[in-house]
Amino acid sequence: MLAKTFTGLPGEGNSGNYSGPSIDWFQFIIKLAERCAAKHGLKKKARWRKYRARHYWEVIVYGTLNCLGTQDAAERWNALKWKRYNEGKRRKKEPRRLGGRYPRYERLGPDHTQVNCYKRQFSRKKLDKFKSTVFQEQLLLARELGAIDGTIDVFVDKSDIPYYGKQKKHENDFLHHVRNTKGTKRGRKYFGVMVRSGDARLFSRLVLSSKVVKRADYVIEGIDELKSWGFKIRRLTGDSAFVIRGLIDYCLKENIHYFGPTAKKGAIKDKIKNYLESGKCKVFQYGWKGKKQHQKSHPVATWIILHSEEKGGISRVRRKYCSRELSLNEAMECIRPFLSIKNIKSGRNSRYAAWNRMIRWYKKRWWIETGFRDLKEFMPPFHARTNEAKEFSMLLRVFSYNAWQIHRVMKGEETRKKQFCYEVQATFLCP
Numbered sequence: 001m002l003a004k005t006f007t008g009l010p011g012e013g014n015s016g017n018y019s020g021p022s023i024d025w026f027q028f029i030i031k032l033a034e035r036c037a038a039k040h041g042l043k044k045k046a047r048w049r050k051y052r053a054r055h056y057w058e059v060i061v062y063g064t065l066n067c068l069g070t071q072d073a074a075e076r077w078n079a080l081k082w083k084r085y086n087e088g089k090r091r092k093k094e095p096r097r098l099g100g101r102y103p104r105y106e107r108l109g110p111d112h113t114q115v116n117c118y119k120r121q122f123s124r125k126k127l128d129k130f131k132s133t134v135f136q137e138q139l140l141l142a143r144e145l146g147a148i149d150g151t152i153d154v155f156v157d158k159s160d161i162p163y164y165g166k167q168k169k170h171e172n173d174f175l176h177h178v179r180n181t182k183g184t185k186r187g188r189k190y191f192g193v194m195v196r197s198g199d200a201r202l203f204s205r206l207v208l209s210s211k212v213v214k215r216a217d218y219v220i221e222g223i224d225e226l227k228s229w230g231f232k233i234r235r236l237t238g239d240s241a242f243v244i245r246g247l248i249d250y251c252l253k254e255n256i257h258y259f260g261p262t263a264k265k266g267a268i269k270d271k272i273k274n275y276l277e278s279g280k281c282k283v284f285q286y287g288w289k290g291k292k293q294h295q296k297s298h299p300v301a302t303w304i305i306l307h308s309e310e311k312g313g314i315s316r317v318r319r320k321y322c323s324r325e326l327s328l329n330e331a332m333e334c335i336r337p338f339l340s341i342k343n344i345k346s347g348r349n350s351r352y353a354a355w356n357r358m359i360r361w362y363k364k365r366w367w368i369e370t371g372f373r374d375l376k377e378f379m380p381p382f383h384a385r386t387n388e389a390k391e392f393s394m395l396l397r398v399f400s401y402n403a404w405q406i407h408r409v410m411k412g413e414e415t416r417k418k419q420f421c422y423e424v425q426a427t428f429l430c431p
Contacts, residue, residue, distance in 0.1 A: 026061060028141075029399065033057040051110045056118040059109060064396040065403075067378055071112040078109040122388050131395055135204050136229055138402050139195065147409040148197035152231050155194040155201075155365045156219050156238040158209070159372040162187045173210040174387050190394065191215065193222040194368040195231070200409045201367045202402045208391045216246035223256070235259060237365050243339055245290030248300055251341055259358055260365075262288075262339040264332070268304060272332055275306060275314070276321050282306050282314065283355055288339065303340045305355045310334050338362070375401055 063073025082095060085108060095106035110118075122130070142148045160178045163186045167175060178187035191213070193205035205222040207213065219242065223233055236251060237260045251258040264272070267286065275281055283306075287299030308314040314335055321331040344354045378400040 026065065029061045029065075029403075030054065030057055033061070051114065053118075055110055056115050059115050060119075060396065064378065064400050069112075070115055074109060074112045074115055078107050078111075081108040116389075119389055119392055120386065122392050124388055127388050127391060127395075131206075131391075132225065134395065134399060136225075138399065138406075139202060139204060139229060139231075142200065142202060142402070142406050145406065145410055147200045147406045148195065148202070150230065150232055151197070151234050152226070153196040153234055153364075154223065154226070154236045155196060155368040156222075156236070156242055157192055157194075157365070157368045157372070158215075158241070159190045159192065160187045161190065172387075174208055176209075176211070188390075190372070191218050192368060192372065193219065193226075194371060195226070196364065196367065198409070200405055201371065202405055203371065203398045206394060206398050208387055208394070215242055216244040216250075219247055220250050223250075223254075235361075237362055239365075245297075245300075248288070248290075248302075248341060252300065257340070257342045259340045259362060260338065262304070262337055264337060268337050269332065271304070272306060272335055272337070273328070275335075276318055276328070276331055279318060286339075300341070303343055305338045305340070305359070306335050307338055307356075307359055308334050308336065371401065 059070070059074050059077050062068070062077045063070060066073070066076075068076065139148070143150070160176075162178070162184045163175055164184055174188055175186050176189050177185060178189070189209040191205075191207050191209050192203055195202050195204045204226060205218075207218065209218075219236075219238075223236070226233065233254070233256050235257045237258065240261045240263055243260060243262045248258060250256075262268070271281060271284055271286075284304055286302050286304045288302045289297060289299045306314055308317050310317055317326070317331055317334045320326045321328070326334070338355075338359065340358070344358055375394070375397040378397045
């Protein structure tokens with residue numbers, strides 16, 4: 001029995017023995033793209049009168065779900081449509097030759113130059129609205145299928161992509177000075193927000209960062225967007241670069257638990273030295289102010305926990321320091337401080353054991369790190385001319401990643417990315 005869905009598309013009923021995805025991803029993306037294009041005023045026809053917007057989206061979606069470039073996707077999709085169009089008919093199996101100086105053949109789908117021209121109509125303003133609509137529809141679909149629920153954890157991170165072009169930093173606001181990349185010092189940065197609920201982890205926001213975009217403002221906008229869609233944020237975490245005064249104040253105001261590593265400042269260094277000498281204060285209260293522009297403001301009451309990834313924990317690091325196996329600087333490098341804006345109740349166990357459970361939860365933030373790496377496997381490297389086209393191509397990768405995650409959770413088993421693409425390809429229907 002077909003049920004009414006949040007997205008307006010028909011979905012299958014929820015059965016106990018679930019064996020496959022409850023939606024045809026190819027048709028879903030096509031309908032979603034058409035709805036977003038109509039909502040945000042994209043052209044239904046380009047200057048080529050033969051093709052409509054649906055024909056361009058078919059090539060784009062086919063290439064995305066099969067990890068193909070635009071040219072390969074256009075040629076393969078045209079061959080597939082030609083084969084199905086002539087199946088069971090008494091006519092020649094090859095397209096007829098058209099007139100002209102250069103060899104041209106009859107087509108049932110646009111070529112790669114026409115598809116790229118259609119992509120270029122995305123301005124920055126239209127693209128931002130388009131991305132918000134796409135992520136909203138996909139998260140609502142995941143909640144409807146039971147892959148996620150209303151209470152979620154949020155991971156934030158940034159990813160650096162090297163840039164090997166001839167442009168200088170002052171010529172393009174989207175180029176940053178990145179030191180940790182090999183072969184070049186310049187690169188682009190992507191800010192991402194990942195939603196985690198149970199075993200599912202889905203991207204809810206991704207942006208090509210310029211020098212004007214601030215990390216705190218970007219994360220706050222992403223959280224407000226999730227709350228407007230009906231989700232409740234339980235915890236928020238990021239690396240040490242996201243411990244910012246504006247973000248901490250926002251989490252206190254909205255009653256969101258922020259937990260993550262922080263930099264070793266002067267007062268925290270003194271506490272670490274005190275622990276190495278006396279063995280006390282693994283967990284302590286700390287008045288956190290932020291960077292230099294906030295030094296005159298009132299400190300925020302936070303909690304700091306000392307942790308070490310060495311085998312045996314910080315107790316073993318202290319024993320090595322006391323036995324002079326490690327120097328003071330080496331012992332301090334082994335200890336990592338974590339910041340929390342809420343005190344964790346210990347219950348029957350010790351407070352430090354309760355904090356250790358929180359640190360084990362923080363290790364799940366590695367999913368967004370591997371998520372950025374998985375995005376590169378859904379599509380080949382894109383060579384777009386404009387920043388809007390680069391961001392649009394990254395949006396297609398993120399949509400495929402989210403579809404794979406929903407499919408994996410609903411199937412109830414670990415599904416590899418290539419296996420997911422093969423299963424989706426088997427459901428393709430020529431419209």
